[in-house]
Amino acid sequence: MPLDVLVVDMDWHITSLPSMYKDGKKVSDQAGQQAGWTGFTWDKNHFPNPNDFLDWTNRSNIKTCMNLHPASGIHPHEKQYPAMAEVMGIDPATKKYVPFDITNKKFAEALMNLVLHPMLKAGVDFWWLDWQQWGTTKIEGVNPTFYLNYVFFSDMERQNTTRPLIFHRWGGLGNHRYQIGFSGDASIDWESLDYQPYFTATAANVGFGFWSHDIGGHMPMDGSPLKSPELYTRWVQWGAFSPILRTHCTKNPEIERRIWAYPLENFYAMRQAYLMRYALVPYIYTAARQAYDSGISICRPMYYDWPEEENAYTFRNEYMFGNDMLVHPVTHPMKDGKNYAVQKIWLPEGEWTEWYTGTKFSGPQVIERNFAIDEVPVYVRGGAIIPMAPKMNNTEAMPVNPLILTIFPGKSGQTNIYEDEGNNQNFHTGQCAFTDVHFRTTGKRMSIVIEPVKGKYDGMLKSRRYEIRLVNTYPTTSIKVNGKVYAYSKYGKTSSWNYDGANLTTCIYLPEFDRDRKIEIDVVLADADVDKLSGKKGQFKRLADFVASLGPADEPAYEFGTVVRTSQMGLILTQEPQQAAAEIEKFDILWKEVLDIIAGRLQKHSEWMPSLEFLKSSQAIPANNHNK
Incomplete structure (x- = not known):
């Protein structure tokens, strides 16, 4: 199973000490909150050697995000309490807590320098700024959540050791500057799942494009199932086609988030969703750059592209995922003993190919389709070129090589694939690269062109392999790459082609090419009825x-x-x-x-x-x- 980030909830820090209880019950801390809710010191019972844990995550290319509920300030049991108290003019011997005051520059600097920066240097990558910042600050009109997000994000900008990133609660309009957003504790039921695609897509209307939800739901409602294989599978599938895929739940042993603990059919379906997500990373990253440049989120309502179509408003859970993929996740259970879900989808004008079945449709029309537990209603625009990655364990495990270009049926198509270092702010100064790819089909002849890369950045591949996938085609008659004839090879060797019969796809395997070299692929398609x-x-x-x-x-x-x-x-x-x-x-x-x-x-x-x-x-x- 691929994995990029471990989001560690509040039990990483001390939550339970004898002083936090009276008559067997948790008491309030000096700030009036439940004792142990705020914490900044590792709990050595759960993490005997935090540095070893962080060393393991770093060696495994896994990013670590730690939960913070900072509003109770620094209490006497915290490791850095004496230093913080002295900076803030409090005698440590009094055991008086250091109140949380994020608008106080002295407090904010001390919190960063004495408490948080040492943990970042030890290997923590970013913070989850969870709820508990109250509703006001000492500065009139300043929202505490917004300001907390600003302080943490801008601190990472100033440190300039990595690309700034925080995981935070919504602080109001303008918080799109400080990605990514935490949408709160979702209930575990179909109704909650059904709301999330609409909520996420329409957040584009205020520029907030990167919501992260508790995939699977956080806590049960009265009568809701704690472990429904079908519900969790559909939730994971929605997550695979959302801005951020992150599973989570409350601390309840009856709730299960490990996909391998579910029935085999559901495990395979969820694993397929994870693998699809990782395969689409080049497409998603390009869409993220487009969002940065244009302000149009990767998930956006259908009425952005078809504002005059009534169905663009009535099909609330349908959205565009990037420029070329239309998604309408299944958010309701199978009914009447069926082993499939029934879904109505509106397809706008144009040609669309159903990803999981290869069925081609012409819009505009409303269709009713059936989907097995391992299928998601995803439709690809005619002529789309979807950049994809080979199988990987996480996004830093290897460079994307080969880059897979999946071309869907259409007379022509184009994409401009974006890349950068991925872990710093150098893209602000133009250290990034774009690769333009386009094709045109005339009769039975198809011409595909990969243009020389434009731009550069440190660590950029100087050469690259490509795999071209021609969806819904018969085996080709002839393939030439820069004038060289490619022969058929059953096992898909470099500089050859083969045929994936299960997916009805011709696969062309290119060798390493210098990135500054133009690649021209000429394909003679079979004289057969592709319809x-x-x-x-x-x-x-x-x-x-x-x-x-x-x-x-x-x-x-x-x-x-x-x-x-x-x-x-x-x-x-x-x-x-x-x-x-x-x-x-x-x-x-x-x-x-x-x-x-x-x-x-x-x-x-x-x-x-x-x-x-x-x-x-x-x-x-x-x-x-x-x-x-």
């Missing part, structure tokens, strides 16, 4: 999932042979790409036979009925479908 590929990816996958769920076939087993072979169509096309056109041509007939065979066994296997209904709904839809 017949629409939806086949979904049919292959869903039938394979059904067969895998059955175990050994009933006797006589030969009667089920057609179902088994058809379920392996993706593998067949991968192994024998030269047969792709012929196999696709007869697939619809095979599909009908498969459904008839399954239906013929319902009397013995009534439990197959939901799967049969799901397979029937996967029937290929004409690629030129259109319904205004």
Whole structure:
């Protein structure tokens, strides 16, 4: 499982001492808050050697974020209390606490220099500024949460040892300057999940583009399930297509956030969502730069692009994820014994490809689609070029090499991929790079161009490999890269191409090219009807999932042979790409036979009925479908 950040809640610091109790109950501290809620000193019971812990996270390329509830100030049990008390003119012998006063420059400087900076130098990366800053400060009109966010963020700017980042409560308009936002303690239920896509997308209206939610929910409401595999899976999938993916919950042993502790089907679905998130990092990072330049958030309402369309307002949970991906997460449970969720989606004008099934649609229209537990309603704009990364454990584990360029059906397309060092402020002075990629299709000829990189930064790759993926294509007739002919290779060697039959995708593997060199890829597409590929990816996958769920076939087993072979169509096309056109041509007939065979066994296997209904709904839809 990939991992980038550990967000450590308040138990990292001392929360329980004998002096904090009376008659077995927690008492208030000198500031009037529950004792132990505020803390700045490691609890050695939980972290016997904090430096070793931070050394491990740093060696593992894992960033560490620590929770702070700072409003009670510095109490006598804190390690740095004597030094803080002396700076603030308090005799440490009095054991009087140091009140929290973030608008007092002397206090703020002492808090940073004596308490927090040493922890940052030891390996803490940034702070989670949690609730408890009250409603006013000693300066009239100054919001304490806003000012706290400003002080912490600007301190990181001045230190200039890394790119400033805090994790904070909303302090009002203008807080988009201090990313990222913590949306608070969400309840664990479908209603809470259903609200989050709308809330997040519309936050773009005030420029607040990077909300981080408690994925999975924080605390249960009356009667809500603590451990619903379906609810948690859908929440993780939404998180994968949100600005920040961070799981969390309250301290309750009955709540589970480790995805591997769930049933296998749900674990696979959630792991797939995590891997998808990491694969999309180049796309997301480019969208983040676009947000920085334009002020338009990565998640934004549909009415930004289609302001005159009524459906852009009525489909509240639908949003654009970057410029080329439309997402409408499943936020309701499966019903009536079905093994799939039913969702209505509005597709604006243009051509759209459903990511998980490869079905092509023409907008504008409203469609009703079915989604298995491992599928998310994601639609890619026609002609989009989605930059992607190979599998990684975290974003610092390796440079993105090869860079994967996934090209979706369309006559033409373009993208400008952004990169920088990722861990400092040098991009402010132009130390960054853009790579323009574009393509055009004329008849059966496709021309793809990767332009020389523009810009530079320390540590930038001087050369790079690329993998080109042509979605919803037959195996190609000819491929040339800068005039060199690329031959087919079953195992996808460098300077060759192969075919991914399960995804109906031609894959081209480029060697290392100097970044300042132009790359021209000329593809002669197969003389076959690509519209017949629409939806086949979904049919292959869903039938394979059904067969895998059955175990050994009933006797006589030969009667089920057609179902088994058809379920392996993706593998067949991968192994024998030269047969792709012929196999696709007869697939619809095979599909009908498969459904008839399954239906013929319902009397013995009534439990197959939901799967049969799901397979029937996967029937290929004409690629030129259109319904205004």
